[in-house]
Amino acid sequence: MRILLLFLSLFVLTSSFGQNQCKRADRKLKKVEKHIVSGAHDDAMKLLLKIERTCDDSFFNCAVGDIYFMFQEFTKSYFFYLQCYAFNGLIDFNTLSLSNFLETAYLTGNYNVFDEVINCDDFNLNITANTYLDKLIKKNNFAFHQKKDSVFFAPVLLSINSDKDEYFPSMPIDTTIIIYTYRNKDLKFQDEDFYISRNQNGIWSNPQKLGDNINSDYREGSLSVSLDGQDVFFASCHRPDSYGGCDLYYSTLINDTLWSQSYNLGSSVNSKYWESQPSISADGNFLFFTSNRDGGYGGSDIWMSRKYNNAWLNPVNLGPFINTSSDEATPFLHYDNQTFYFSSKGHDGFGGFDLYVTHMDSLGNIHPATNLGYPINTHYDESGLIVARDGKKAYYNADISGDLNIYSFNLPDKAHANSVAIINGLVIDSISRLGVQADIFIEDLNHVNSYHLNSDHLGVFSFIMPIESAFSITVSSEHYNFYSENYSLGKEEYVKDLSIVLDRLNIGNKIDLDNIYYEFDDFSLKEESLIEIEKFANYLLVNKTIQVQIEGHTDNIGSEIYNYKLSEKRARSVYEALLNFGVPSRQLSYRGYGYSMPLSNEDTEAARLKNRRTQVKVIGSYE
Structure with missing residues (x-):
């Protein structure tokens, strides 16, 4: 529909040039139109680049702006729209051209021009109700005001960078290595491969290819290294074992430089659609990735798969606080298992992909995302963020210098992880x-x-x-x-x-249960004690033949009879809790010893604390 409107716009505009004595540009622009209609877009672009303006005509500027917009040449498109606007205000803009003009102003970071245009007296006369434009106005308002409230930002270019493209960095927690994606943009076929550099006393070594068991003749996209640097999860496209265009794969480190054969993660994770940009959690049990599969909110969404019994479960969408109708990418869950970073085109931002932070609680609830702010985020694309274990230092990729490179910087306070x-x-x-x-x-x-x-x-x-x-x-x-x-x-x-x-395990061995707590001067177990008791119950269910006695011990405060009864009741409380967790009664007995078996005879609070304890004694085996 948008291209049809463009053709109608071109027809009206080129019909007007004869009246404005712009015939030379008119003829060439009509040829551009014919190339577009026939699908010869390269020829249309070549001819468009040769057009010499022979008049200052706002119609002509709008037409050229529309064509460049169709080719997603937004900077050039904005330039011609701006000439049209400067020449005659909004009078010569039709609905499509005006919408395009505003979008290019936003996407090129000219938020002030956008703000000026929508506040023109005749703006509402040129534009009809448009949900997309309403969202665009909201985004520009955000960028226009947030740019004034900038955060401190001092990016450092890593020495691993070249005059080619480096992006999607990943590191283990000790930052001894960095693995990233490399692309030679000068080649006609821009293959992507993984490279690795080693941290040698604070200096990055010369990058080397990661290895043929991971890099292949096919296209590799992005990679995530595990907490300890022993495993990698990565995306690769169009391999023979692929379920679709790009799939997620796994490889493990055999020695210092050799990686195992890579394995497809299987149909529970991969689909006939596009999967990429994996990120493995610190505990190795959650895999986040980007996919355009069905069931999302639109564009590419961020999904999560959980590992259960050494198998990856079907992924779930992370929901509307992260995903939008546009594109989300490059997820990263910090080592604190709470702070989550990602990039998005859909949330309020500065244009292109911006970086965001949100938090996940222990129940899996996700909070609304926060933009990292200007000038970390700009109208260009920012993505690939990872954060060091201190929660403050970050690495990401951006095209600050004209090339896509990897930088480090310190996060603003609002984006810190634990x-x-x-x-x-x-x-x-x-x-x-x-x-x-x-x-x-x-x-x-x-x-x-x-x-x-x-x-x-x-x-x-x-x-x-x-x-x-x-x-x-x-x-x-x-x-x-x-x-x-x-x-x-x-x-x-x-x-x-x-x-x-x-x-x-030997008869007579004693085991301290240090994390069992009782209510003051009582035998009732505190709730947190059940964690320790459940773990010990699981231990007994594995070692099914041993018999143990639960022993209760007290300090010397109070009478001997009172302490004996209290210790007996406390031992019984643990005994009953173990029964509730499924331990057979034949494995269990209990006894209270009061103060008869102290570990320390000192008359200090520290000694009394040591003497107040719950122990388990191995008393036999029923084999």
């Missing part, structure tokens, strides 16, 4: 000192984040937590004692190394 630390753990056997594969549960004691992960065959595991946080770790493995401990992180503690030593 600073996080990486915890590197090792689970070992107390006798052999060899690594142990184990189930590991991490619980933020503020109940913000929780993780379930496994140590590998060497006993190694890692996870992230907010700085200045407290958390519990419970570790269980068949034929080993249950392990539970609390830890805390300091303000500047960005890396913490843990060594967890597991004892073999």
Whole structure:
């Protein structure tokens, strides 16, 4: 419909040139029109570039502006519309040309001209009710006013950049490497490949191709590296095993430089449509990506797939607080598992793709998005944002210097994520000192984040937590004692190394349950205790042959009889909770010991706290 209106506009305009003695331009413009009608757009553009203006005619300027608009040459289109406007105001604009003029003013960052035009006395006479134009006016009003309230912005060009295009950066949490997409825009066939550079004492090494198991003769688009740098998820187009145009793939690191064969993520994630721009969450359980599949809000939307039992589930759309009727792209969930960044053409912004931030709560609810502000966002395209673990330093791609390059900069306060630390753990056997594969549960004691992960065959595991946080770790493995401990992180503690030593299961072993709490001077369990009890119940359900006794212990405050009864009731409370979680009664017994078995005889509050405890003793096996 829009092209039909353009043809009608051209017919009216070129019919007017003879009356205005612009016959030379008239004849050439009619040839341009014929090329457009016949579909010879390249010939139309070549001829348009040769047209020499022989008169100052606003009709002519509007016609040329319309043609450039159709070819999405918005800067040139705006130039000719502006000449038309300067020559005779809005008198010579028809509805289509005026709408185009406003759109090019917005898309080229001339928000003040847009504002001037819509406030002209005769503006409403030239334009009819138009929902798209209403949205455009809203966007321009946002840009016009927000540009005056700019944020601090000092981008730094990374040394990995060249005179070609570099974009879509990705890093593991320790920033030891950066992987990005490279495109030689000078070649007729602009193939995209992944390149990698290594951080060597703060200096980026010369970039190298990532490897033939990932790069291929087909087109690679964007990539996301896992928290530890051991896995990558990426987009590639038109491979033989593709379900559609572009699909998402996976590869894992074999050694320092060799990546495994890449695997298609399958039909639960990929479709006959376009999938690209993957982003893997810190825990590896959520994959965000962009797709134009059915079921979205229009254009390309951001979707999320969850990993369950080592399989990716069908993706869900992230909804209207993120997706719009236009295009969204380049999702990134920060390591804090709450702060979410993306780019969009649809939200209020400055034109093209802008960068936005929103937040997800622990229930998966998403809050309205916030534009990062000017001059981070401009009328050009900004995308590919990733944020370091401190929640302040960001990397993104933009064409600030005329080439598409990767920059770093500090985020404004409103866009900060929570600073996080990486915890590197090792689970070992107390006798052999060899690594142990184990189930590991991490619980933020503020109940913000929780993780379930496994140590590998060497006993190694890692996870992230907010700085200045407290958390519990419970570790269980068949034929080993249950392990539970609390830890805390300091303000500047960005890396913490843990060594967890597991004892073999033997009769007489005692296990401390440190995260069991009771109401004051009572035997009722506090709600947060059920987390620890459930984990211990799961441990007993794995080690089905052991029999344990729940032991209650108190401090020396109060009478001996009172403390004995209190400890007995508290032990029974844990016993009953374990039964409720499905542990067979034959595995369980309980007993209160009062103050008869203190760990410390000191008369201090710290000693009394140590003596008030719940322990589990391995008393036998019914095999």
